[in-house]
Every structure is written in structure tokens, then in C-alpha cells.
Amino acid sequence: AQTVTQSQPEMSVQEAETVTLSCTYDTSESDYYLFWYKQPPSRQMILVIRQEAYKQQNATENRFSVNFQKAAKSFSLKISDSQLGDAAMYFCAYRSGSNAGNMLTFGGGTRLMVKP
Amino acid sequence: DAGITQSPRHKVTETGTPVTLRCHQTENHRYMYWYRQDPGHGLRLIHYxxxxxxxxxxxxxxxxxxxRSKTEDFLLTLESATSSQTSVYFCAISPPRDTTPYNEQFFGPGTRLTVL
Structure with a gap:
């Protein structure tokens, strides 16, 4: 079974600075997808960014980008120009390309605090 | 935003009582999921x-x-609730692979369940 590990339970960043959240995963598959979700205090799970394992180019969505290192099984999230609204729990998630049910495996989460 | 609602949003119940949580979607997506969220564990899949x-x-x-008797509704039942089932429960939906290879999941607002 796949596992997803987020080794940083908490991180803090100064407003307008850049922060990187770590995620590693364990899999023997070559076809899979990776996701970052944000969960603000409202509790709503919001999809931030996604990456297909076959794509070498790192995904980017506005101030959010990933550093996908397939050989190292690492999928870190970089937030540039951090804003107060970025304060939230962030979850990394893995989906096998072969599982018919499209199930996600989540990491334990990283709480990001943004200091004004 | 994906049309997903969950009811109730909050519930407090006694040990041993049955509880049913409802997830309703307006997207006509084939795949639906129930997760529970507990501190340190991220989200874990219950059924799909x-x-x-x-x-x-x-x-x-x-x-x-x-x-699941209708496409739009997915019910989660705790036949005899226990204190270990105190958690936040999320429903999610996922579009089929022929619409997006990522099959990303979109989440409902969550239900906080407390079992006393």
C-alpha cells in the first residue's frame, strides 16, 4: 500500500516571504497523480495544485508551485509571496493511476502559520 | 465550486445509537467517497x-x-456509534476518467460528529 508522509507538522512564514512544504511518498508504481489540498479554518478542503507522474514539468498555479522529484519520491509545495489567507492545514495526497476507484491516500498534514 | 452538501453539519450523539450522515451532489459524478479526519492522520477513506x-x-x-440508491446521494451509517468514531467526516466526489485524467476529488463541507 502507498504511504504519504508530511514530516513538518507545523511551519511558519512571514507575510510576503516564500515557504516550502515537504511531502514524500512510497510507491512501486510508475503511473500516479499527486495533489496538494488546503484546509483553512472553515474546514473546507480546497484543491491547490495537481501533478501527473509522467509529466516532468513542475505544475504551477499562480503563487503555488511544486517541486516534483520522481526518483526521490518527493512532492514539495512552494508558496511564494505568502499572504495571510494562506494560513491553513495543507495535505499532500497520492492517487494510483491503476486504481479503478480513484482513491486518495493522504499525508498527515502541515499547519502553516503566516505572520504579519 | 462542486455542488456537494452534507447533512447534518454537526451532530452530538450517545454511545450505542445509530447515526446516518448524508452526502448529496448535483454534479452527477459516478464516484463518491466518505473520509474521516482525525488529528495527525489526515483524511482516511472509510467507503467509496x-x-x-x-x-x-x-x-x-x-x-x-x-x-447508494441514487446517483446523487451517498449515505454513511454508524450502526452503533462509539466514542472512537468521534471525528470530522468528509464526503467527496470525483469525475470519471474520460473527463479528466486527474480524477481529482472535490469535497463537501464536512460533518463534525461527537459521540459521548
């Missing part, structure tokens, strides 16, 4: 459905059952 009357177990299915 890949069509009307088609369901399967997830990672933490003991003590839970599900039913």
Missing part, C-alpha cells in the same frame, strides 16, 4: 462508491456501512 448500489470498503471501514 463507483455507481448506484456499487460500493466498496476503504482503509477504516469497520463499524461503518454505506448505501
Amino acid at each position: 462508491s463507483y455507481g448506484v448500489k456499487d460500493t466498496d470498503k476503504g482503509e477504516v471501514s469497520d463499524g461503518y456501512s454505506v448505501s
Whole structure:
């Protein structure tokens, strides 16, 4: 079974600075997808960014980008120009390309605090 | 935003009582999921459905059952609630692979369940 590990339970960043959240995963598959979700205090799970394992180019969505290192099984999230609204729990998630049910495996989460 | 609602949003119940949580979607997506969220564990899959009357177990299915009699509704039942089932429960939906290869999941607002 796949596992997803987020080794940083908490991180803090100064407003307008850049922060990187770590995620590693364990899999023997070559076809899979990776996701970052944000969960603000409202509790709503919001999809931030996604990456297909076959794509070498790192995904980017506005101030959010990933550093996908397939050989190292690492999928870190970089937030540039951090804003107060970025304060939230962030979850990394893995989906096998072969599982018919499209199930996600989540990491334990990283709480990001943004200091004004 | 994906049209997903969950009811109730909050519930407090006694040990040993049955509880049913409802997930309703307006997107007509085939796949639906139930997760529970506990501190340090991220989200863990309880059950999922890949069509009307088609369901399967997830990672933490003991003590839970599900039913899906209509595409839009996915019910999660705790037959006899225990204190260990105190958690936040999320429903999610996923579009089919022929619409997006990522099959990303979109989440409902969550239900906070407390079992006394």
C-alpha cells in the first residue's frame, strides 16, 4: 500500500516571504497523480495544485508551485509571496493511476502559520 | 465550486445509537467517497462508491456501512456509534476518467460528529 508522509507538522512564514512544504511518498508504481489540498479554518478542503507522474514539468498555479522529484519520491509545495489567507492545514495526497476507484491516500498534514 | 452538501453539519450523539450522515451532489459524478479526519492522520477513506448500489470498503471501514440508491446521494451509517468514531467526516466526489485524467476529488463541507 502507498504511504504519504508530511514530516513538518507545523511551519511558519512571514507575510510576503516564500515557504516550502515537504511531502514524500512510497510507491512501486510508475503511473500516479499527486495533489496538494488546503484546509483553512472553515474546514473546507480546497484543491491547490495537481501533478501527473509522467509529466516532468513542475505544475504551477499562480503563487503555488511544486517541486516534483520522481526518483526521490518527493512532492514539495512552494508558496511564494505568502499572504495571510494562506494560513491553513495543507495535505499532500497520492492517487494510483491503476486504481479503478480513484482513491486518495493522504499525508498527515502541515499547519502553516503566516505572520504579519 | 462542486455542488456537494452534507447533512447534518454537526451532530452530538450517545454511545450505542445509530447515526446516518448524508452526502448529496448535483454534479452527477459516478464516484463518491466518505473520509474521516482525525488529528495527525489526515483524511482516511472509510467507503467509496463507483455507481448506484456499487460500493466498496476503504482503509477504516469497520463499524461503518454505506448505501447508494441514487446517483446523487451517498449515505454513511454508524450502526452503533462509539466514542472512537468521534471525528470530522468528509464526503467527496470525483469525475470519471474520460473527463479528466486527474480524477481529482472535490469535497463537501464536512460533518463534525461527537459521540459521548
